[in-house]
Amino acid sequence: MKIRTTLTLKYTCVTATIFLLCTVLIYLLSEHTRAQTFFRDLKSEGITKANLFLAGQVDAQTMQSVYLNNRKFINEVEVAVYTTDFHMLYHDAIHNDIVKETQQMINEILRQREIEFSIGKYQGIGMVYLYKGKEYIVTAAAYDGYGHANLSGLQNTLIILFIIGLTLLFVAGYFLARLALKPIQNIVNEAETITASHIDRRLPVKNEKDELGELCIAFNALLNRLEVSFESQKQFVSNVSHELHTPLAALTAELDVSLQKDRTNEQYRHAMQNILQDAKRMTRLIDGLLNLAKADYCKEKxxxxxxxxxxxxxxxxxxxxxxxxxxxxxxxxxxxxxxxxxxxxxxxxxxxxxxxxxxxxxxxxxxxxxxxxxxxxxxxxxxxxxxxxxxxxxxxxxxxxxxxxxxxxxxxxxxxxxxxxxxxxxxxxxxxxxxxxxxxxxxxxxxxxxxxxxxx
Known part of the structure; x- marks a missing residue:
């Protein structure tokens, strides 16, 4: 896998994780806000109905009829009113009874003065209501259909935004990775043109202070050392082939002439002296070329x-x-x-x-x-x-x-x-x-x- 793809995937994973955490946090905060808002609405509805019943402005039968009719179309709040000794004074729908109050719940309400609770998909509230100097227990419960519908819409919106955002993040990450690694690709393309026959070429250095600039400088320094070594080897081979040709040709000619016909001892001695002189000259030449090659070594060696x-x-x-x-x-x-x-x-x-x-x-x-x-x-x-x-x-x-x-x-x-x-x-x-x-x-x-x- 190329670095470009790896960087894109890592960038996408990191940003997607952060994005997901943000969307989850938004959803949880929205759910908390919805629940708290609905608890306040339940309290307001419970106080309103309890006040109407206790003041005698509306009779119980009418209130129950309104509740049952509204319940067919909207999520109506079910309200019940009790005395502090757990005697029921009013209930919107005793046969339905979402809360199912108990003596233990009444005691808990009296102790805390107000409680909030959930029963399945319903939210409920119990509180002590003071009317004309006397305390009553009021409970209210209902399903927040409107709030849950809005929350569901928010959830769908966040999921769609997450998918779209994840796609955009991947595309943006790939583009940014490609843009960031483009100088490296240029370096690779330039490095591919450097061969043994073009060892004099160097990588361009656009900014000496960044990491890529330092890499190019180090690579160019390496090329300088390699060029010196290559040139030394080429020069040594060229020098050897150039300079050894003449003495070897002279040796070969001298031997050929000596072997063409029989000669006297003096003539053979003279020929051997010439060959020895040529051999010594070639030895000195080889020593000089080897010393020249040693002088081309790096000082560190x-x-x-x-x-x-x-x-x-x-x-x-x-x-x-x-x-x-x-x-x-x-x-x-x-x-x-x-x-x-x-x-x-x-x-x-x-x-x-x-x-x-x-x-x-x-x-x-x-x-x-x-x-x-x-x-x-x-x-x-x-x-x-x-x-x-x-x-x-x-x-x-x-x-x-x-x-x-x-x-x-x-x-x-x-x-x-x-x-x-x-x-x-x-x-x-x-x-x-x-x-x-x-x-x-x-x-x-x-x-x-x-x-x-x-x-x-």
Whole structure:
């Protein structure tokens, strides 16, 4: 069952219950008012007849005749007059005798002075009537045909109104539920258009302060995270398929050439060296692509803890020199203070930061004539600052603009080995650590990379 139907039924049930209680209350109040009004009419009729009889203005036979004749057409009041010792003085119709007075009833009337009672469909009243200083007992009873007819009409009217009202309540409830849930239907329709090929679409937020607005904002945030993941996967697959094609083709060609005819040991050795070189190049490429994929992870998924940049850079220097003994890396420390340990300590992932600084420093060494890089560590305000400089050939304005673009190699791409991944990877890692990276370079004047990371 849809929420719209459920809300309609619940709304209808609740309002119908309230409506039913109101109609029942109206009926009961009307019945109470009718009964009290008729008791007053009985009292008035009983006093009138008792006064006429006791005053002798109308004889008993005439009064009984009028009662019997009227009783054929209207619900005439039957009146009886007794003395206080239960001696009957007058009765409209002794053979009919609706009340059927007893000594116990007379005693009750004398004690309470006035009583009201019901006998089947009849209402009755008994009272003490004082006439010329003497007390008499007067009883009166009749059926309130007019009042019951009106009450029956009211009952029928209330039943019809309840049925009509219930129908209107259901229709109104369905309309209101549909109107209230229409924004949700719009959200559902919009969400159905969001697919893997259209992951960039977002739900419209009309009111950020209501529940539906909060739902749309949360859903859009989820889509943002999914889009980042999807794009990372698509980019990784695209990068792998694009970049692995060339070295695999080179490996295949080298093997095909080697197997076409018999060769000397020296020729086979030369071929194996070429294949090994291509395999190492492909291994470095795969490592770079995997590291690039790791840098695309959400920050919440990466283990972060305090990292001292001076110790990290010493490890990076040792790692690079082990792989490239001809490189020269000089570490400089400035702004020395007693508490500078905290000022050059950042919150991050050592593995990723190691990769970022290694790529930047290697870039200095690769593009400088003496394969050297000067690394300077300092701090300013809330930032730990690492500056990596070389005295190499520098970069053009176009190269600087495209530096962090994936697979961009620049003007020196044939002179220096690489895949165009390192700078993109370093940029992503620094941004992942909520830092900044800038490059200053001029043709023939070297290049400087400046990395700012928030210290603890």
């Amino acid at each position: 990466i283990s972060m803890h305090e990292v001292r940049l001076d110790e990290l850079l010493l490890d990076v220097r040792e790692l690079i020199l082990r792989a490239h003994p001809d490189y020269s890396i000089e570490l400089l420390f400035s702004n020395e203070e007693e508490d500078d340990d905290r000022l050059i300590t950042t919150h991050g992932n050592p593995y990723l930061l190691n990769i970022a600084f290694a790529n930047l420093i290697e870039n200095n060494c690769k593009y400088s004539a003496n394969h050297s890089s000067i690394v300077q560590i300092s701090f300013y305000n809330r930032w730990s600052i690492v500056r990596m400089s070389d005295n190499g050939c520098g970069m053009s304005a176009e190269d600087k603009q495209q530096l962090f673009t994936l697979f961009y190699r620049g003007a020196k791409e044939n002179a220096v080995e690489g895949h165009g991944i390192g700078m993109t990877l370093a940029h992503k890692i620094v941004k992942l650590h909520e830092g900044n990276i800038a490059v200053h370079s001029e043709k023939g004047r070297g290049t400087s990379f400046i990395v700012e990371l928030p210290h603890v």
